[in-house]
Amino acid sequence: MNHYDIAVVGAGPVGSTFARNMAEKGFKVAILEKKKEVGVPLQCAGLLGKKIKKVNKLPDEFIINSVRGAFLYSPADTVLSVSKKKSEAYVLDRVSYDKFLAELAVDSGADIFLNHSVKKVDSFDGDIHFKRSQNTKMSADVIVGADGHSSVISRSFNPPAKSFQAAQYLVDVGERRFKEDFVHLYADSRVSPGFLWAIPLSENTARVGLFADANYQQLTQFLDELIKKRPELAGATILKKFYGVIPKQNPQKKLMKDRVILLGDAASQVKPTTGGGLIMGFVCAKMASQIVSQALEDGDINILQNYPKTYDDKFKKELKVQLMVHKIFKSLTDSDLEYMFRKLKEEGAEDIISQYGDMDNQSPLVKEMFKRGILFSILPKMLSRGISSLWK
Ligand SMILES: Cc1cc2nc3c(=O)[nH]c(=O)nc-3n(C[C@H](O)[C@H](O)[C@H](O)COP(=O)(O)OP(=O)(O)OC[C@H]3O[C@@H](n4cnc5c(N)ncnc54)[C@H](O)[C@@H]3O)c2cc1C
Known part of the structure; x- marks a missing residue:
């Protein structure tokens, strides 16, 4: 039986980045990927805020x-x-970028197993079971479910994700x-x-x-x-x-159980307003790698419990604002949207959005619109349509 310090399920961009972080720290890491080829098919618009360069490697050759x-x-x-x-x-050229991140993880010492679809994991003893009989038996001290939106790892301790x-x-x-x-x-x-x-x-x-x-x-x-x-x-x-x-964001989602943690889309670590998941996933990969290395170095798996708390401390407030924006947009009719656009144009919001808009962090813009009273000039119409119930 192959035993690893860490098994990462999913060679998507977030799983590969986490695997690289851990391999660079000297841990024995396996990446288990169900596909034969990393990165295909493309399932992304590939639009990433410039912050990407602060949170991960991005050589210019992947920027289209x-x-x-x-x-x-x-x-x-x-x-x-x-x-x-x-x-x-x-x-970005997402397909090539995904391959690049997986190669970086391997260059840093991680073992990658393509064509290995994980069927289930045992969160208590760290055993990993595969779908087809590839005769591979594997276990790990820590298992990371980075297996995307339909994560089998998440489903072992969460309801199916919406x-x-x-x-x-x-x-x-x-x-x-x-x-x-x-x-x-x-x-x-x-x-x-x-x-x-x-x-x-x-x-x-x-x-x-x-x-x-x-x-x-x-x-x-x-x-x-x-x-x-x-x-x-x-x-x-x-x-x-x-x-x-x-x-979809789900504040109730459990991010860990025993020796298993979730990361990236598997953890619904996606910005509600844009659906973008890469930057948030990379930030969480770094956060998780610090906590997982501490747990492994101290030989104390209970340290993994710090992960959901650290995640909440960093993202809870921003996600709340984004979910509120989301909820408002969901309730608007085309005529509400039209009114909102016209009002925003009248109030000079183009300049304010240009100045305060940030793809990855909407709170400063919402705060500024609030401060300048622009939100109030839009809200009465919305309230008149009976959407005040949203705020309950
Ligand atoms: C149309 C579209 C447009 C998007 N546009 C953007 C954008 O412009 N910017 C942005 O930031 N984000 C965008 N996103 C979101 C972004 O693509 C995801 O957030 C990102 O891919 C998440 O990375 P991940 O590594 O967590 O998961 P994934 O990229 O989903 O990778 C998961 C990996 O796990 C593997 N896997 C799954 N199940 C198993 C299993 N049982 N065993 C082994 N392996 C398994 C999969 O094959 C896959 O390789 C978009 C998404 C879509 C659908």
Whole structure:
């Protein structure tokens, strides 16, 4: 039987990053990945705030495009244009980046086992059971479930995770139509609190997608409608279609049991407002690696109990704000959205969003809007629609 200090289930970006952190500290690490090839198929828009460079390695070769602004469209085409002087976000080649992170973990000393689908783990004694009879028996002092949105590890001590569905097309519009350093975000009450996006990869190609509480047939319909309706997308050739899942935040989710912890999408460590999970996942990978190494060095598995607490201390407040924003958006009709966009434009919110907007941290913007009374000028209309019940 192979015994490891740590077994990481899932060679996604977050699992590989955690595995690398632990291997660099000198621990014996196994990565167990059900797929034959890391990173495929693509299930990501690949848009990451510039903070990514502070929380993980990102060589320039994986950056397809840099973005410094956004056009935000209301349902009836009121446009808010927000921007920074310098690049605010990167558009990544996610497939190659996932492979790069897994290779880094292996270069740091981790063993990777592809084609190894974990069926279940025993949180008490650390035994790992695989789906097919690969004759591999494995155990670990600490098991990390980084196995994504439908995590089998999470399901062994949590109810099934709730999630949004996502769809994305790679499109070519055949001519120079995109301002490369601006993304397009489209509000539509049918998909709220999700939204639609067009993220340029070049002047003529883009990732066009959405996430929503809807089935794949509806998602496809919304995307097709968007492409027909929007002048920047009209007539686009669809080169590829992708489908995926974004976990919903669940403050009740248990992040650990005995010698098992959850990380990344498996732990629903995703920003509610954008569905982005990479930066938060990388921050949590670092946090978890500090706690897990302490537990292993001290030979005291109870130290893992510090993980949920440290996570709450860091993220609880911000997640609460984002969930509140989410809840409001979910309740809005198209006419509410229209009113909100017009009011924001009138009140000069483009400048405020440009100044205080941060892809990864929405509290400063919400606070500033609140301070300047802009939220109050939008709220009466919403309250009149009887959504005050949201705040209960
Ligand atoms: C359409 C779409 C667009 C997105 N856009 C963005 C974006 O622009 N920016 C952003 O930050 N985030 C985005 N996200 C979210 C982001 O892709 C995820 O948050 C991120 O992939 C989470 O990484 P992870 O390592 O936790 O999990 P995953 O990337 O899901 O990796 C989990 C790994 O575990 C493996 N696995 C699963 N089950 C088992 C098992 N039983 N045994 C062994 N291995 C297993 C899987 O094969 C996979 O390799 C998007 C998601 C979608 C669906």
